[in-house]
Amino acid sequence: xxxxxxxxxxxxxxxxxxxxxxxxxxxxxxxxxxxxxxxxxxxxxxxxxxxxxxxxxxxxxxxxxxxxxxxxxxxxxxxxxxxxxxxxxxxxxxxxxxxxxxxxxxxxxxxxxxxxxxxxxxxxxxxxxxxxxxxxxxxxxxxxxxxxxxxxxxxxxxxxxxxxxxxxxxxxxxxxxxxxxxxxxxxxxxxxxxxxxxxxxxxxxxxxxxxxxxxxxxxxxxxxxxxxxxxxxxxxxxxxxxxxxxxxxxxxxxxxxxxxxxxxxxxxxxxxxxxxxxxxxxxxxx
Amino acid sequence: xxxxxxxxxxxxxxxxxxxxxxxxxxxxxxxxxxxxxxxxxxxxxxxxxxxxxxxxxxxxxxxxxxxxxxxxxxxxxxxxxxxxxxxxxxxxxxxxxxxxxxxxxxxxxxxxxxxxxxxxxxxxxxxxxxxxxxxxxxxxxxxxxxxxxxxxxxxxxxxxxxxxxxxxxxxxxxxxxxxxxxxxxxxxxxxxxxxxxxxxxxxxxxxxxxxxxxxxxxxxxxxxxxxxxxxxxxxxxxxxxxxxxxxxxxxxxxxxxxxxxxxxxxxxxxxxxxxxxxxxxxxxxxxxxxxxxxxxxxxxxxxxxxxxxxxxxxxxxxxxxxxxxx
Numbered sequence: 001x002x003x004x005x006x007x008x009x010x011x012x013x014x015x016x017x018x019x020x021x022x023x024x025x026x027x028x029x030x031x032x033x034x035x036x037x038x039x040x041x042x043x044x045x046x047x048x049x050x051x052x053x054x055x056x057x058x059x060x061x062x063x064x065x066x067x068x069x070x071x072x073x074x075x076x077x078x079x080x081x082x083x084x085x086x087x088x089x090x091x092x093x094x095x096x097x098x099x100x101x102x103x104x105x106x107x108x109x110x111x112x113x114x115x116x117x118x119x120x121x122x123x124x125x126x127x128x129x130x131x132x133x134x135x136x137x138x139x140x141x142x143x144x145x146x147x148x149x150x151x152x153x154x155x156x157x158x159x160x161x162x163x164x165x166x167x168x169x170x171x172x173x174x175x176x177x178x179x180x181x182x183x184x185x186x187x188x189x190x191x192x193x194x195x196x197x198x199x200x201x202x203x204x205x206x207x208x209x210x211x212x213x214x215x216x217x218x219x220x221x222x223x224x225x226x227x228x229x230x231x232x233x234x235x236x237x238x239x240x241x242x243x244x245x246x247x248x249x250x251x252x253x254x255x256x257x258x259x260x261x262x263x264x265x266x267x268x269x270x271x272x273x274x275x276x277x278x279x280x281x282x283x284x285x286x
Numbered sequence: 287x288x289x290x291x292x293x294x295x296x297x298x299x300x301x302x303x304x305x306x307x308x309x310x311x312x313x314x315x316x317x318x319x320x321x322x323x324x325x326x327x328x329x330x331x332x333x334x335x336x337x338x339x340x341x342x343x344x345x346x347x348x349x350x351x352x353x354x355x356x357x358x359x360x361x362x363x364x365x366x367x368x369x370x371x372x373x374x375x376x377x378x379x380x381x382x383x384x385x386x387x388x389x390x391x392x393x394x395x396x397x398x399x400x401x402x403x404x405x406x407x408x409x410x411x412x413x414x415x416x417x418x419x420x421x422x423x424x425x426x427x428x429x430x431x432x433x434x435x436x437x438x439x440x441x442x443x444x445x446x447x448x449x450x451x452x453x454x455x456x457x458x459x460x461x462x463x464x465x466x467x468x469x470x471x472x473x474x475x476x477x478x479x480x481x482x483x484x485x486x487x488x489x490x491x492x493x494x495x496x497x498x499x500x501x502x503x504x505x506x507x508x509x510x511x512x513x514x515x516x517x518x519x520x521x522x523x524x525x526x527x528x529x530x531x532x533x534x535x536x537x538x539x540x541x542x543x544x545x546x547x548x549x550x551x552x553x554x555x556x557x558x559x560x561x562x563x564x565x566x567x568x569x570x571x572x573x574x575x576x577x578x579x580x581x582x583x584x585x586x587x588x589x590x591x592x593x594x595x596x597x598x599x600x601x602x603x604x605x606x607x608x609x610x611x612x
Contacts, residue, residue: 058327065329075326114478120412121397122404140400141393143336144411147477147596152332156393165393245607248326252610256476257408259483263475267468267490274353274464274498277521278360285513286364 009197010187013180016198022130023177024199025186025236026206027104030084030213030221032193034074034102038185039063042072045184046171049161065248066105068157071170072185077101077246085217101241104185104194105248107132107153107170109235111227112255115169118148123167130199130235131172141165150231150253170236199235206239213239230255325603332478332600335593340391342589344384345470348418349497349585350504351380355425355463357501357515359456369510370456371432376504377459378429381422384466388418410473417469421462428455467497474592480609481544481599482592488529488536489592495525496561496585503578511574519569519577526562526584533558541609544598550591557588 006012016023042048051069056062061076082088083099113132116124123138124145134145134154145154145167154169173183181187186196195202206223213221224244225237231253244251302308325331335341358373389398401415431452434440440448471493475486482489499522502515533554537546544550561584568577599605 056327061327065326067333077326117406117408118411118477120404120406120409120415121400122406123400138397138400138403139394140397142401142411143391143393144409144473146333147335147479147482147600149333150478152330152478152600155333156336167393245325245603248329248331248603250331250606250610254478254610256478256483259476259486260408260410260472263410263472263486263490266475266487267465267472267494270468270471270491270494271464274356274467274494275460278356278498278518279363281514281517281521282360282364282366285517 008192009201010182010189010192010195012182014177014182015180017128017178017180020128022199022235023172023197024109024130024202025106025183026195026197026202026239027106027236028193028195028206028209028239029101029103029241030218030239031191032074032102032104033191034060034076034100035190036063036074037188037190038072038104038194039070039074041184041188042170045173045176046071047162048168049157066107066153066169068155068168069161071106071168073105075101075103075105075247077103079242079246081220081242083218083241084213099241102193103238103240103247104189105238106185106236107172108151108231108237109170109172110150110255111232111234112230112257114148114150114255114257115145115154115167117255117257118144120144127172127174129172129174129177131174132169133171133174134167134169136163136166136168139166141167143167148256150250150255172236203237206237209239224249226253229253230258325607328603330601331603331606334597334600335479336393337391337593339590340387342586342593344387344391345493345589346496346500346586347380347387348384348470349467349493350500351377351384351425352421352463352465352467353494353497353501354380354505355421355428355456355459356498357505357518358428359460362453362456367436369505369512371436372505372508372510373501374425374429374432374456374459376501377421377425377463381418381425384418385422388415410469410476414466414469414473417462417465421459421466424455424462425459428452428459431455464494468494474596477596479596479600480538480605481542481595484538484542484609485533485536485545488533491525492529492588495522495529496588498522499526499561499565499581500585503581506574506578507582516569516574519574519581520566523562523566523569523577523581526558526581527566530555530558530562539608540602540604542599543605544595544602548598550594550598552591553594554588554591557584557586557591560584560587 048069059076063073066073082097088097089095109131123135127133156167157164182196186194210221220242224240227233354373355377358370361370389395406412435448435452468490471490474482475489502518561581565577565581
């Protein structure tokens with residue numbers, strides 16, 4: 001936490017990998033200043049190639065969205081709503097409310113991960129710390145994880161970028177964590193809007209933060225951690241103001257494996273029907 | 287507002303360009319320039335499939351090959367050896383082309399073999415990779431054995447052995463073939479894309495029917511104008527008609543509008559018309575080769591349509607929100 005200095009979970013060394021502790025990110029937009037240091041640190045540490053120098057033309061967000069070469073993305077959300085106890089209107093009459101919310105988006109590292117289930121090569125694995133990791137040297141770029149992620153995070157990297165053809169997403173800085181280091185984005189976050197730590201600690205802390213914010217006038221503060229859907233919670237979860245839709249987050253994400261049962265039943269029924277029909281036509285029209 | 291803000295801005299720009307000075311008032315912005323697009327600046331929530339033309343063509347060819355293996359088995363059972371030979375030839379050709387198409391579509395084609403380092407029943411892609419491989423390992427030797435037996439290359443006990451081997455291999459090809467022709471529906475149905483997963487029951491039926499109709503149509507075009515294949519053609523076209531009606535009736539509003547609207551919708555509809563009503567009418571009128579061609583065009587077209595619809599649906603945040611409404 002801010003004020004703890006080098007003893008903060010964002011700064012001190014840890015043994016989470018050796019001790020098989022589930023870790024997570026808790027991202028809190030109420031203290032984010034939109035500096036994008038997390039985006040830069042992620043790119044530098046992981047040597048992620050550039051994702052195109054394009055102007056969105058609509059906000060300070062020129063990154064757009066997560067992708068194969070964008071593993072952290074700071075959203076710049078503009079809303080005509082009041083933020084906490086903010087005084088709005090020229091005379092404080094509440095007219096024309098406006099708020100600016102920054103949120104650093106990242107791979108959610110789902111409890112039930114669509115990409116991991118879908119991966120036919122076993123390239124995508126669950127690590128000791130509960131994160132979802134793509135083994136770049138195993139991935140053959142089939143693209144099935146891309147359509148299986150309910151958050152639209154993972155993508156195949158196009159030519160002519162380095163390592164093109166494989167699927168990429170946030171690694172949760174698995175390489176750093178194995179050496180007891182904190183993920184690059186959390187390490188550099190100047191306001192500790194991104195907090196790294198034990199998942200259970202973070203969840204408790206996040207609930208406390210929501211309570212605190214609500215007491216201070218942030219009536220629409222809530223956690224985005226879909227535990228009641230088939231995703232069963234995410235390891236990189238968020239505090240959001242207002243509805244998840246405005247942040248480009250699905251309100252009710254589902255892991256696609258829940259559709260397997262009905263789809264396979266239909267396929268098996270079709271197979272049996274096909275066999276019977278072909279036999280019947282050859283028998284009756286011989 | 288009589289004039290949109292953008293139009294007014296354009297007018298002001300023109301005025302500035304022409305006269306070097308602007309006299310009129312600009313645009314009064316109330317409450318700041320709040321983005322009004324759906325979701326976060328209208329950004330896609332999901333990633334569109336990265337697959338290109340190889341995948342729909344693979345669905346088409348794999349469907350034909352798989353169902354041709356079934357027709358080969360049934361022909362052999364009813365002692366139509368000639369028809370069985372041609373059918374198993376189609377199956378084997380498809381079994382060679384299919385993995386080539388799949389490999390071409392990979393981001394890293396050289397690592398195709400990694401598909402076979404694990405088997406994951408919960409991944410239709412993994413199941414499919416194994417089905418294609420096993421189907422090839424059955425149908426290609428099956429073709430060899432059938433030809434050796436049909437041409438009487440060997441005699442006596444060896445020929446008897448080859449006959450048994452041919453029978454078993456054709457049987458195995460038929461089993462893996464029907465799986466090959468239908469699993470592709472599960473492959474699309476068990477994803478996060480709304481237009482696909484909302485129709486996960488229809489997709490395997492549609493792909494299986496398209497496979498069986500296409501295999502029969504191709505055999506007819508190769509000269510096997512026989513009653514059972516004609517009946518299969520009638521049957522497949524009839525089912526395609528029913529599936530088209532069911533797709534048009536079973537709409538999910540914004541959630542699956544990619545299937546009904548714009549270009550992707552028209553490709554699917556075009557495919558259904560060619561393989562459904564048009565093929566049925568042509569066949570009823572006795573224009574069998576035209577019916578067969580129409581069905582094949584429709585089957586190929588609708589596969590392209592479903593892929594196109596998946597791309598549109600993934601990039602449509604409104605579709606994702608609509609599919610997740612409680």
